[in-house]
Amino acid sequence: MDLSFVAIQALSGLASASSLFITACGLTLVFGVTRIVNFAHGSLYMVGAFTAATLVPWLLEFSFGPVSFWAGILLSAMIVGLLGVVIEVLLLRRIYGAPELFQLLATFGVVLVLQDLVVQVFGPQDILGPRAPGLRAPVEILGRRFPSYELVLIAAGPVVLGAVWWLLRRTRFGILVRAATQDRDMVAALGVNQALLFTGTLFLGAFLAGLGGALQIPRVAANTGMDLSIIAECFVVTVVGGMGSVPGAFLAALIIGQLQAFGILIFPKSTLIVVFLLMALVLAVRPSGFFGRPEILASGHAVGIVSRRPTPYGRMLAAIVLACLAALPLLGDAYLLKVATEILVFALFAFSLQLLIGVGGLVSFGHAAFFGLGAYGSALAVRWLGAPMEAALPAGLVLSGLGAALIGAFVVRLSGIYLAMMTLAAAQILYAVAFQWVEVTGGDNGIVGIWPSAWAAPRDAYYWLTLILTAATVFVLTRVIDSPFGYTLRAARDSESRAEAIGIAVRQQRWLAFVLAGAAAGIAGSLYAFSRGSVDPSLLGIPTSVDALTMLLLGGIQTIAGPLVGSAVLHTMRDQVMPVTALWRLVLGSSIIAMVLIFPRGLVGTIRYWREDRA
């Protein structure tokens, strides 16, 4: 490794750090003021790239030159800024007071909607933008060629940092933004209209996301996968830098840029692993990141299962439902059984998440990690050890349990939004591993030929197996929820400090909850793998995590039956909607948004609320 190589790697690290900072800076600003982690920030970045890749060539037609190019970039960022304003006025404004889980889900609904809209507006193809006029020729640095556009990017990061610094320190708007970051109510009591302040912040945040995306067009083709890949990186940057801190984001982006540039030499396949290790290390030492401050508010919003006594009525209902489910194969409809099996699997998956969110108050946004680990654990045992189903199912359980123990050990140090983002990042790492470690996991194609043993191979036999395992796990988890252990979790959910004051080792209890929930999700994942006969990385992806959350929310967080009903409803809905429209993400996204706005208690929760209201 010679000096010139190191210099070039460092420079390209700086260039990606700049792009990352510009985008993440918008996310952290918006979070600082609104306390909402805007999942759709990555989508705004994507829209910025698509807009610029369409707009800039059109402007270059009129007059070819640097002015048209840069004007196009800025104009695209402005358009994205306006889109941010629309999102604020139509959606965010209504959910500022909502629990963070609902906020994350609602903004993820925006992600889904924008994914379909981008395809509708810009078409399904990737669009490679023009190269910047005047910056086409590479420059020579220490005898190596280096793209001159990258040098401009390297400068852009500090320029944006300086501009944002000036805005925050020297203008009234900036002073108000910084004040609101600290204490929104007090700012209002001093006569400042928060609505305008928030809208302005969203414009700024979205503008920066759009700018970040637009600046990419000469380097990367605008594509429909940009949104989720950039948002995961932005989450890491903001968490490591400290949520709401602009200098923190800059420092974190610099370090991560260099880690990625040189990490390639150590782990050629996945630089994300190095980044993740950095994040784990920083959070272990400083749970609020470099310059973040510990979350003081948040706590008042805990929603979840309350104490209740099992009623004979409830038990009877459970027995009847179980009997009906057990009798389902008698109908003899193969397709119905396939759907029913999947519903059961996802019901178990969502139910395991209920233990974390509803009981523990731990908003995990990466529950797919454990579902996927369970599925991959079984698939790998079949593929590489030739294990039969009877041995492969427990293998999935063990892998997901171990994974949950490891991830949980890091995660339980955090709370609130940091926890949500850390779990999401952990799931994304596993996704990257499954995707890139082709020799073992089969990469994008996954592993096929994961079939049940002969006795369980018929549809009805496998359905019964799934029913038994699901019912048994749900039963065990229900007992756990009603046990003293469940009470300590709830106590810690409602007030962490009070729970600690009465002698509960909160972190240890939460870690146990993670292991339990992870193992239960692993059972669901294993069952899913054998029902489909294959596994692939999408099982570990963000959409899978969001599926579980949607089911939970649809059914209602406050109830035991909620996730089970939610799974049935969502799965049935998707089964009906997907075949009739190509825009199912638009439909799903809008439904999630509508659900958060209209039924914040979920279906079962709303029914119960009405009943109690009448009583």
Next chain:
Amino acid sequence: MSPLLDVHELSASYGRAQVLFDISLQVQPGEVVALIGRNGAGKTTTLKAIMGLVSARADRLTFKGQSIVGRPTYGIARLGLGYVPEDRRIFTDLTVAENLEVGRQAQRGGRSPWDLTRLFALFPNLAEMRGRRGGHMSGGEQQMLAIARTLMGNPEAILLDEPSEGIAPVIVQTMAQAVRAMKAEGVAVLLSEQNWAFAAAIADRTCVIERGSVRFQGTTADFLKDEALRTETLGV
């Protein structure tokens, strides 16, 4: 003369626990009214409810003749009703000058506006620490800054929550001067207090609340005379 701030039958609850029961009180222009009572009597909640910071019901709640029920907090502040919270809530990351900037509002009416020069004359300590961060100030300095910050909005009335709490006795004197200076400028003050000596020294009228209800309302002189009531409600 119609009252500047007119509160009639104000009630408020936290969840199912009702903490205010039909509170009625008035503040005339340029008048200092002390709201006194023991810890937990409902003083802070009354002030917050007027500012729209906790949800409350009221038969009538007007400021300058306009109803402020259901108005957003910033709108109430814009009408010219200032608020200085009990815990001061200084923006600790912002400098003194920046804290004051947040409080600045466009001038209202013909009144001569408060500006930095006049505020620094009132609180000379603040002038020396313009560039200091709010987090690096003592409790008394923060209290002065909190009052100065609210005055930057040129309010016609100020709700002052326990200005003497947790600060050195010598600063309490400064607070009393500040309240008198505001009164001299024609700013009405409704202050909540547990420190009766402090309240007695500056208030024109006194309103005693006990367990969420008004127990006494009248001139401070009358309250001073009624020893039995004072012993019963305040233990002094």
